[in-house]
Amino acid sequence: MTTFDDRERAFETKFAHDEEMAFRVTARRNKLLGQWAAGLMNLTPEETEAYSRAVIQAEFEEAGDEDVVRKLLGDLTAAGVDADDAMVRKAIEEQAVEARRQLLESK
Secondary structure (H helix, E strand, O other): OHHHHHHHHHHHHHHHHHHHHHHHHHHHHHHHHHHHHHHHOOOOHHHHHHHHHHHHHHOOOOOOOHHHHHHHHHHHHHOOOOOOHHHHHHHHHHHHHHHHHHHHHOO
16 A cells, blocks of 8 residues: 555655646746847836736736737737737747746756
């Protein structure tokens, strides 16, 4: 019975670690997305920091990436940047890869 209990604990530990890593990757990705979009909108460094925090917060509005896509696309369009859905989704993919790389390197 102890082997089963050990395996169950190991699985639970791995699941918790994977969930924490996914959360950290998403938060880092959103920060990078905020910096990317701020660069396109020519924001100051202070505005960039605040905007990155706003993009991180947008993630919590609903499940999935649609809330982040809506925020970025709306803000870019309002700032006069020629952006579309495909451009934003491509940036999300690229920044997710970069966020994962940065987190793995920091270990």
